[in-house]
Each structure stands twice: as C-alpha cells, then as structure tokens.
Amino acid sequence: MYFGKWLRTGTLLVGLSFLLGGCASVSQNSTPATLDKLLSDPALQGATVSLMVRDASTGTTLYQHNPRTRLVPASNLKLLTTAAAMDVLGPHYRFATQLLSNGMRQGDRLTGNLYLRGLGDPSIQFADYQALAAQLASQGVRQVQGDLVFDDTWFDAERLGVDWSHDDETTYYGAxxxxxxxxxxxxxDAGSVLVTAKAPLRVGSPVGVEIYPPTDYLQLNNRAVSGPGNSYGINRRHGTNLLQLSGAMAPGRQSQQLVSVWEPTQLVANLFEQALAQQGIKVLGRRVMGGASPAGVTVLAEHQSAPLQELIVPLLKLSNNAMSEALLKAMGRQTANSGTASAGAVAVAGFLKRQGLDTSAVSQVDGSGLSRRNLVSSQTLTDLLLAASKQPWFDAWYNALPVAGNADRMTGGSLGYRLRGTAAENNLHAKTGSMAGVSSLSGYLTDAHGRKLVFAMLTNNHVVAGAQVKTVENRVAVALSRSGD
Structure with a gap:
C-alpha cells in the first residue's frame, strides 16, 4: 500500500484508531504503519504527541494520532498570530513612529511640546531615530521650549506575556x-541591546565591552577577564539595567550576545535625546515618559516600517518573539482600540472563526508561544494551514515559512540545517517550535506523487534532549515526502 491510497483505506482506519486511542495502524509496508513506528520511538516514551496529516487540496484526513489533544505549541503559535495579522491588519500594513508637536514654530524655536509617538514598530532601529531627528533639524528647529514626551500608550504597560518564565527575562526572545x-x-530583536566583549591577549586583563546601540542607559559591572576556562557570561539583575559580566574568555576571542533591557521606552528616550543632540537641537523642558499625545498635534516627521508581508519573513524564518507580540497588540488596537494581548487574542479568534475553525479548542494568551498557557491541537493547526492556503495573501505567508535544508538564512531559517540530503529538502515549508519539554513542527510538503500535504506534530512532556524529538519530527517529514515511492 502506498500513501496515495490512504483516501480509500485511511479514513476507516483513522476513524477506528481514534476510538481506540488515536493511533492508526495498518500493514507494516504502509506509510501509516511507518508513522506508527516512528511515534513509538523511545524518545517519545511518556510524552504526549498530537499528529495529523491531511490532503492539502481536499482536506481529507490521511493520518491522525491524538488529533484533538490540546498541547503547548511553543512557536507554532506564530502560525495563528501571523495568519490572523495578514487578515486583520492586511499584508500592506505598516507600523509608524511619529514626531509630533502641539506648538508653533518661531524662527528656530518650537514653542510647545515635542512628542515621540510609537505605534508598536518592532523593526525600528537607532538609525531610524537619528533620521527622525535629522528631519526635524532640516525644518530649521534648533530649540524645543516645551517638554520632550515619549508616548508609548498605543500598547498597554504590560511588558511581559502571561506566565512567561522568569529565567527568560534577560534573553532577547523574552524581551x-x-x-x-x-x-x-x-x-x-526589539527591546534588546547587543553586547560585544573582546578578550585582550594579556591573560588576567579585563575584557573590553561595547554596547549597541551606544547608550549609557545600561551600567556595567565587568569582572570578566582574559584567560582559560571559557566561563564568560552576562547576567542582568532583575528590575535593573545593571549588566554583570563574569568568568574568563580565551585571549583574542570575541563574544556577541543579545540582552534584553528593563523598560525599552526608557532606552528609546536615551537614544533619541542623543539623536537630537547630534543635530544640535536643545530641549528646554522635561523628559516625560508615557504621556499621551493630545488631539490636534501636528506631524513633523514620521518613520514607517516595511509592509507586513515583508516583516513576516524574519518573524517566521527566525521565530521572532518581539515581532509576534507587537502584531498581537496591534491587532487588539485595530479591532478593539485596545493595545493589549487579550484584545489581540480575541482578534485572532475572530479570524479563526471566520475561517470556520473551532475557537473553543484554542487557548491563546500571547503572540509568540512563549507562554505555557497557550494550547492548540494538530487538528486546529492543520485546519489553519488549509484555511490559509485559500487566502489572497497565502503566497507571501507560505514563502515566509522556513524551508527545510536551505542554507540561506532568510530562506531556510530555523530549518536551514535540518533534513539536508532528504526528500524533504527544499520541499518542506514549516514552522518549528521549541521549549523545555516541548517541540513542534507544522507546515506543507509534497509527496512522491506530487500531492500537496499539510501536517502538524506537537510533542509535550518529553524528558530527553529536544534534538532527539526533532530527529523523530525529521523522520516523519521524510516519510511523508517519500510516501508513494
């Protein structure tokens, strides 16, 4: 039996297997039997697996194992967030950052307040803030007589997601x-800085440290030295921006590490004040944090991000959490005038409902999948993959998914070094997911007969190394790619 005959035999078998506990089994020469065997791998002993395979054209179920069991999806949740964003915000949506004023120009003076208003752009960089300051200077402004107000009220003040782990707090993916x-x-990787440490050739000498973007918003306690042992590390103390560097780094070596900051709005304030000073613009008033821009202000300068259909490429390829959270809150603002994660989750549920998905089977509390309160099944994920394939924006979304075995970073992404030399190489387009005890892989591939398939595999509560579970995922993808041989 080959995979192409599942339509005749698989439906009855998977229906029976669901009643018997969710594991389809047929002749040991069939692809379903191969999948059964793969799911009996010792690496999955004691773990819970939800796996579903469907025909991408008809939606017919070809294989299922615990298909309705809701599990923690990790970064597979980004499939829901980004698909909903493409629908709710639209593929041409752009984030904006605005420089505003309620004052009047009098020669080179601006008589009112100056507002820097952020609308959630996770892709804006220091150079963009410098460009905003340069635009203001090009208008002849050299003095602001009012306050400099940093308006981050487009989103709420909840800086972290629901039930994010405390040990992720200083990481770039937990920013x-x-x-x-x-x-x-x-x-x-918004909300983080890049810390570069270089060990001098002289053993025992302190490592040199540079922070980018350049700022004095962070403080250093540098006890790291040049020497043997490779024990160098960085820690940021909770509630502060004090970076503690310790350990030894081999002479002549260099380390670059992203570290999240405490209160990113404050970091922006520090950088933008630098940018204004570089342009010779003085602010006579106070720095005001978190003040809302009033009605009737004038836009003096604006930076816009790339359109969403371009932003989802680094988001999905590299599994960017900061961008995902920004999209979720942007959807909340768009649909309910509330830049909160909960409003964003309601917007995602609305998209799913419009596609005919059962929203009662989904629990979503953040945009990235970092929380363990997120729950979804392989049934829901394959429903989403099928629904997305019928949308006008599908090609852009599909192309943003990581491609197995492709070494180009912005093509292969998190799958770039997996499945090389197999039938899944440059075939599988899928989203990966990883947390302690959690692994996931969901996407699209083509079998040996040219038939398009969608599949989703979620694994929770494994105690072996994540790489062992991903090896099983790889074997599942190869089995599906080769089915029909």
Whole structure:
C-alpha cells in the first residue's frame, strides 16, 4: 500500500484508531504503519504527541494520532498570530513612529511640546531615530521650549506575556514589549541591546565591552577577564539595567550576545535625546515618559516600517518573539482600540472563526508561544494551514515559512540545517517550535506523487534532549515526502 491510497483505506482506519486511542495502524509496508513506528520511538516514551496529516487540496484526513489533544505549541503559535495579522491588519500594513508637536514654530524655536509617538514598530532601529531627528533639524528647529514626551500608550504597560518564565527575562526572545522600542539588528530583536566583549591577549586583563546601540542607559559591572576556562557570561539583575559580566574568555576571542533591557521606552528616550543632540537641537523642558499625545498635534516627521508581508519573513524564518507580540497588540488596537494581548487574542479568534475553525479548542494568551498557557491541537493547526492556503495573501505567508535544508538564512531559517540530503529538502515549508519539554513542527510538503500535504506534530512532556524529538519530527517529514515511492 502506498500513501496515495490512504483516501480509500485511511479514513476507516483513522476513524477506528481514534476510538481506540488515536493511533492508526495498518500493514507494516504502509506509510501509516511507518508513522506508527516512528511515534513509538523511545524518545517519545511518556510524552504526549498530537499528529495529523491531511490532503492539502481536499482536506481529507490521511493520518491522525491524538488529533484533538490540546498541547503547548511553543512557536507554532506564530502560525495563528501571523495568519490572523495578514487578515486583520492586511499584508500592506505598516507600523509608524511619529514626531509630533502641539506648538508653533518661531524662527528656530518650537514653542510647545515635542512628542515621540510609537505605534508598536518592532523593526525600528537607532538609525531610524537619528533620521527622525535629522528631519526635524532640516525644518530649521534648533530649540524645543516645551517638554520632550515619549508616548508609548498605543500598547498597554504590560511588558511581559502571561506566565512567561522568569529565567527568560534577560534573553532577547523574552524581551519586554513596548509601543516605543528599538531593535539592535536587522533580525529585529526589539527591546534588546547587543553586547560585544573582546578578550585582550594579556591573560588576567579585563575584557573590553561595547554596547549597541551606544547608550549609557545600561551600567556595567565587568569582572570578566582574559584567560582559560571559557566561563564568560552576562547576567542582568532583575528590575535593573545593571549588566554583570563574569568568568574568563580565551585571549583574542570575541563574544556577541543579545540582552534584553528593563523598560525599552526608557532606552528609546536615551537614544533619541542623543539623536537630537547630534543635530544640535536643545530641549528646554522635561523628559516625560508615557504621556499621551493630545488631539490636534501636528506631524513633523514620521518613520514607517516595511509592509507586513515583508516583516513576516524574519518573524517566521527566525521565530521572532518581539515581532509576534507587537502584531498581537496591534491587532487588539485595530479591532478593539485596545493595545493589549487579550484584545489581540480575541482578534485572532475572530479570524479563526471566520475561517470556520473551532475557537473553543484554542487557548491563546500571547503572540509568540512563549507562554505555557497557550494550547492548540494538530487538528486546529492543520485546519489553519488549509484555511490559509485559500487566502489572497497565502503566497507571501507560505514563502515566509522556513524551508527545510536551505542554507540561506532568510530562506531556510530555523530549518536551514535540518533534513539536508532528504526528500524533504527544499520541499518542506514549516514552522518549528521549541521549549523545555516541548517541540513542534507544522507546515506543507509534497509527496512522491506530487500531492500537496499539510501536517502538524506537537510533542509535550518529553524528558530527553529536544534534538532527539526533532530527529523523530525529521523522520516523519521524510516519510511523508517519500510516501508513494
């Protein structure tokens, strides 16, 4: 039996298997039997797995194992967030950051307040803030007689997601969320800075440290030295921006590490004040944090992000959490005038409902999948993959998914080094997901007969190394790609 015959035999078998506990089984020469065997791998012993495979054209179920069991999806949740964003916000949606004033120009003076208003752009960088200051200077402004107000009220003040783990707090993927933020790189890891440490050749000498974007908003306690042992590390103390560097780094070596900041709006304030000073613009009033821009203000300068259909490329390829959280809150603002994660989750549910999905089977509390309160099944994920394939924006979304075995970083993404030399290479387009005890892989591929398939595999509560579970995922993807041989 080959995979192409599942339509005749698989439906009855999977229906029976669901009644018997969700594990289809047929002749040991069939693809369903191969999948059964793969799911009996010792790496999955004691774990819970939800796996579903469907025909992408008809939606027919070809294989299922615990298809309705809701599990923690990790970054597979980004499939829901980004698909909903493409629908709710639209593929041409752009984030904006605005420089506003309620004052009047008098020569080179601005008589009122100056407002820097963030509308949630997770891709804005220090150079963009410098460009905003340059635009103001090009209008002849050299003095602001009022206050400099940093308006991050487009989103709420909840900086972290629901039930995010405390040990993720200082990581770039656990960075705080703000409507006024800054990314240190073109991966758009907003809310973080890049710390570069270099060990001098002289053993025992302190390592040299540079922070980008350049700022004095963070303080250093540098006890790291050049020497043997490779024990160098960085820690940021909770509630502060004190970076503690310790351990040893081999002479001549260099380390670059992203570290999240406490209160990214404050970091933006520090950087923008630098940018104004570089342009020779003086602010005579106070720095005001979190003040809302009043009605009737004039837009003096504006920066816009790339359109959403371009932003989802680094988001999905690199599994960017900061961008995902910004999209969720932007959807909340768009649909309910509330820049909160909960309003965003309602917007996602609305999209799913419009596609005919059962929203009662989904629990979503953030945009990225970092929370363990998120719950979804392989049934729901394959429903989403099928629904997305019928949308006008599907090609852009599909192309943003990581491609198995493709070494180009912005093509292969998180799958770039997986499945090389297999039938899944440059075939599988899928989203990965990883947390302690959680692994996921969901997407699209083509079998040996040219038939398009969608599948979703979620694994929770494994105690082996995540790489062992991903090996099973890889074998599942290869089995599906080769089915019909």
């Amino acid at each position: 705080q969320i703000s409507a006024l933020t800054v990314a240190p790189n073109t991966d758009f």
